[in-house]
Amino acid sequence: MNTAKHINREESIRSSTSHNLNTLPATTYRWLKLNQLQLEIPDWDSKHSYHKEFLKNGDYDINEQNTQDIVLKKMDASLLLPNHIKASLAKKMEYGVSKEVIEECERSYNSGVFVQVGKEKTILNPIRIDYALDQDNPQVTDFNLIYAEANSKLTIIMDYSNSDNSETIHKGATQIIAKEGSEVTLVKIQRMNDKSHHFDSIFSTVDYNATVNYIQVELGSKNSVTNYKSILNEAGKADLASIYFGDGKRTIDLNYLMEHKGRRSISNIQTKGALKDTAVKTFRGTIDFQLGASKSEGAEEEYVILLDKKVKSNAIPLLLCSEDDVKGHHAASAGKVDKEKLFYMMSRGFCKEEALKMIVEASFLPTIEKIADHELRSIIQKEIHRRLMNEKL
Amino acid sequence: MNTNKKTMIEDLERGLYDIKDNFDYSYKTETGLTPEIILQISEQKNEPVWMTEFRLKSLQIYHELDVPPWGPDISELDINNIVTYVKPKTDLNNTWEEVPNDIKNTFTRLGIPEAEHKSLAGVGAQYDSEVVYHSIKEELVKQGVIYTDMESALREHEQIIKEYFMTCIPPRDHKFAALHGAVWSGGSFVYIPEGIHVDIPLQSYFRSNAPGAGQFEHTLIIVEKGASLHFIEGCSAPKYSVNNLHAGCVELFVKENARLRYSTIENWSKNMFNLNTKRCIVEKDGLIEWVSGSFGSKVSMLYPMSVLKGERARAEFTGVTFAGHGQVLDTGAKVIHAAPYTTSVINSKSISKDGGKAIYRGALKVAANAHHSKATISCESLMLDNKSVSDTIPALVLLNDEVDIGHEAKIGRISDDAIFYLMSRGLSETDARAMIVRGFVEPIAKELPLEYAVEMNNLIKLELEGTIG
Numbered sequence: 001m002n003t004a005k006h007i008n009r010e011e012s013i014r015s016s017t018s019h020n021l022n023t024l025p026a027t028t029y030r031w032l033k034l035n036q037l038q039l040e041i042p043d044w045d046s047k048h049s050y051h052k053e054f055l056k057n058g059d060y061d062i063n064e065q066n067t068q069d070i071v072l073k074k075m076d077a078s079l080l081l082p083n084h085i086k087a088s089l090a091k092k093m094e095y096g097v098s099k100e101v102i103e104e105c106e107r108s109y110n111s112g113v114f115v116q117v118g119k120e121k122t123i124l125n126p127i128r129i130d131y132a133l134d135q136d137n138p139q140v141t142d143f144n145l146i147y148a149e150a151n152s153k154l155t156i157i158m159d160y161s162n163s164d165n166s167e168t169i170h171k172g173a174t175q176i177i178a179k180e181g182s183e184v185t186l187v188k189i190q191r192m193n194d195k196s197h198h199f200d201s202i203f204s205t206v207d208y209n210a211t212v213n214y215i216q217v218e219l220g221s222k223n224s225v226t227n228y229k230s231i232l233n234e235a236g237k238a239d240l241a242s243i244y245f246g247d248g249k250r251t252i253d254l255n256y257l258m259e260h261k262g263r264r265s266i267s268n269i270q271t272k273g274a275l276k277d278t279a280v281k282t283f284r285g286t287i288d289f290q291l292g293a294s295k296s297e298g299a300e301e302e303y304v305i306l307l308d309k310k311v312k313s314n315a316i317p318l319l320l321c322s323e324d325d326v327k328g329h330h331a332a333s334a335g336k337v338d339k340e341k342l343f344y345m346m347s348r349g350f351c352k353e354e355a356l357k358m359i360v361e362a363s364f365l366p367t368i369e370k371i372a373d374h375e376l377r378s379i380i381q382k383e384i385h386r387r388l389m390n391e392k393l
Numbered sequence: 394m395n396t397n398k399k400t401m402i403e404d405l406e407r408g409l410y411d412i413k414d415n416f417d418y419s420y421k422t423e424t425g426l427t428p429e430i431i432l433q434i435s436e437q438k439n440e441p442v443w444m445t446e447f448r449l450k451s452l453q454i455y456h457e458l459d460v461p462p463w464g465p466d467i468s469e470l471d472i473n474n475i476v477t478y479v480k481p482k483t484d485l486n487n488t489w490e491e492v493p494n495d496i497k498n499t500f501t502r503l504g505i506p507e508a509e510h511k512s513l514a515g516v517g518a519q520y521d522s523e524v525v526y527h528s529i530k531e532e533l534v535k536q537g538v539i540y541t542d543m544e545s546a547l548r549e550h551e552q553i554i555k556e557y558f559m560t561c562i563p564p565r566d567h568k569f570a571a572l573h574g575a576v577w578s579g580g581s582f583v584y585i586p587e588g589i590h591v592d593i594p595l596q597s598y599f600r601s602n603a604p605g606a607g608q609f610e611h612t613l614i615i616v617e618k619g620a621s622l623h624f625i626e627g628c629s630a631p632k633y634s635v636n637n638l639h640a641g642c643v644e645l646f647v648k649e650n651a652r653l654r655y656s657t658i659e660n661w662s663k664n665m666f667n668l669n670t671k672r673c674i675v676e677k678d679g680l681i682e683w684v685s686g687s688f689g690s691k692v693s694m695l696y697p698m699s700v701l702k703g704e705r706a707r708a709e710f711t712g713v714t715f716a717g718h719g720q721v722l723d724t725g726a727k728v729i730h731a732a733p734y735t736t737s738v739i740n741s742k743s744i745s746k747d748g749g750k751a752i753y754r755g756a757l758k759v760a761a762n763a764h765h766s767k768a769t770i771s772c773e774s775l776m777l778d779n780k781s782v783s784d785t786i787p788a789l790v791l792l793n794d795e796v797d798i799g800h801e802a803k804i805g806r807i808s809d810d811a812i813f814y815l816m817s818r819g820l821s822e823t824d825a826r827a828m829i830v831r832g833f834v835e836p837i838a839k840e841l842p843l844e845y846a847v848e849m850n851n852l853i854k855l856e857l858e859g860t861i862g
Contacts, residue, residue: 320784
């Protein structure tokens with residue numbers, strides 16, 4: 001899609017390959033072109049590396065031999081994983097934006113962490129992992145493994161951003177294993193620059209009475225392709241709250257899958273977004289009740305505010321069901337900002353732009369408030385604010 | 394799991410639908426699909442050259458296109474084992490007396506002549522590949538209404554047919570549309586002139602009797618400016634051990650300010666592959682209402698499409714699907730909003746039981762110019778046991794911001810609370826469950842023409858009576 005004037009010498013050497021990404025679990029009419037996303041991914045060789053420190057040295061010194069509370073190490077091939085963790089990884093699971101991307105992440109990662117929280121341990125302070133890509137560190141390929149032992153509790157926040165305006169790429173895979181009674185909260189914030197590419201896959205296994213919360217904030221990148229899959233065993237709970245803000249020529253592609261395998265499992269997907277300029281968004285969300293998942297409940301909701309004539313909004317919320325004793329519900333809605341709300345705000349003295357901005361921000365707020373980091377919350381709010389007002393100012 | 398608590402609903406009582414006639418025909422083609430067979434069909438029908446060429450072109454397209462990679466498995470269907478054309482042992486008749494006894498008896502059992510007498514303004518009856526009976530009330534003819542079989546229409550109104558035939562659903566649309574274009578036979582043609590309101594419904598009934606045969610009827614309806622029509626389509630077939638194929642085409646043209654209600658009760662036997670295509674183009678201020686009941690067939694892939702081409706055009710779809718043992722009913726509705734201020738409402742209900750698969754597959758597209766469009770989609774699925782499957786696969790594509798789109802889907806089984814409440818009111822558990830199932834489909838039953846609503850209620854009642862608490 002590069003126009004001639006944008007191609008500089010460096011870019012012209014680069015090649016890219018077309019990939020099929022984020023394929024739907026159940027495909028449908030081809031003319032809609034929603035079964036998967038076809039996208040060119042730049043072929044960058046592995047010499048692109050990431051040298052910066054990504055683990056914020058806070059409460060956990062990773063150089064020291066870890067205490068029993070938590071093991072936190074940078075992902076490394078020489079890492080000796082405990083046997084029981086190895087065993088649970090042995091089964092090759094299918095997940096992610098595509099098989100090729102996942103294989104690349106698992107094989108030739110250049111960053112990422114291994115986290116193991118001990119039995120009955122609660123880690124109070126969130127673990128922060130921050131990537132700031134730039135010209136000298138143009139590629140992050142991270143592979144993360146989060147293992148929560150029984151009844152443990154942990155929050156991890158991963159932030160992807162750029163410190164300059166060069167084209168960069170992030171490919172990532174994160175696996176979460178939440179054992180009996182544990183609670184894992186993963187927050188992923190993506191605010192990379194408009195030239196960059198973002199491919200992220202998360203796979204979680206939720207055991208008896210365990211909870212996995214996933215909070216996703218999608219603000220940046222030229223192409224942002226993300227995938228989340230959760231396998232819910234008996235009484236497992238998966239909660240997904242995401243927000244996206246698409247402006248400029250951004251492509252946002254989301255693919256969520258909640259696979260209910262065990263009884264009394266609960267899943268919840270809440271997605272809110274706003275689209276501006278010529279942004280394109282595709283939302284694919286699936287709740288899959290498999291045989292044996294009786295007494296399970298799944299809910300899914302997507303709400304998008306359309307701010308410009310030329311935006312493109314696709315949604316395909318699936319409900320697959322092979323078990324009768326379940327409750328499944330999904331809803332999707334799209335439209336402009338509610339006229340009455342707008343009118344009310346304007347009657348209170350706000351100008352139209354400001355009223356519009358407040359309504360959009362208000363719809364994002366419940367999700368943003370779930371992020372347990374004050375600094376990040378205000379960064380996100382400022383970023384959305386800046387982008388919403390950009391055109392008008 | 395206590396299976397005793399589940400409502401055991403027997404398969405649809407098909408009794409009268411399953412009575413077979415002797416397989417008696419005056420002409421039939423060999424099985425399979427070759428240009429020679431196409432030429433034979435065309436020659437039998439004495440068609441104009443352009444139609445013969447159209448058929449051959451469609452055959453070529455059929456060979457070029459692939460079977461859709463999505464949806465139910467139809468690999469069992471082998472077109473080389475299907476007889477594409479079976480001419481019954483009679484010509485087109487204008488009175489039931491002239492129709493041969495066994496064929497007439499079949500339609501009498503199905504209640505067609507009785508309904509004609511009581512509540513219809515015109516009737517068409519197709520038996521295998523050809524229409525055997527067609528009638529229309531005299532006063533409608535005087536008003537310029539045309540209601541006839543496609544073969545007669547091709548002879549008598551060739552220009553209109555040439556202008557409209559397979560323009561709404563071109564053969565290149567999908568493999569089975571191409572197949573239809575190649576071997577189509579029978580069906581009805583309806584033309585309602587400007588400003589004419591046909592108050593009493595017209596009905597075409599399609600009966601497939603020959604084993605291992607295909608039925609490829611073509612229905613073409615044109616409702617001119619400001620006119621209105623209610624058209625009813627019924628289909629059934631007895632069950633054979635070999636697979637039958639139904640790949641009909643329904644093309645509807647609703648002109649400015651016109652209204653059309655198209656009702657279908659489909660009760661094919663469970664050896665039928667029902668790969669039907671229905672589409673309607675709605676002009677300015679026009680309205681299309683689809684009312685659709687899918688009960689029969691082994692595999693159904695049926696997604697009526699409404700193209701809202703003119704400003705303020707409207708589409709409404711109301712459908713119920715009941716999938717029992719061995720059935721895969723993949724149904725739904727597609728709407729394209731192609732003009733400003735267009736509105737669509739989709740309301741779909743499905744029930745699956747005893748290993749049946751009910752799938753709602755829909756699509757909604759709002760084009761870039763279709764500002765101020767409104768759409769509501771609602772899907773509800775009821776599962777009666779955990780051997781069955783129920784999927785909802787809707788797709789929404791929006792290319793415009795001035796829209797108001799809502800979609801909602803629910804899935805589940807009959808709640809224990811509701812059963813408990815009704816039982817506390819003195820109903821037996823079985824009656825309570827039956828009442829809830831009837832209540833579930835009631836909004837659809839209300840939309841059906843009376844005799845069809847009665848038929849649907851009977852079908853469901855028969856099943857519910859066979860329940861074991």
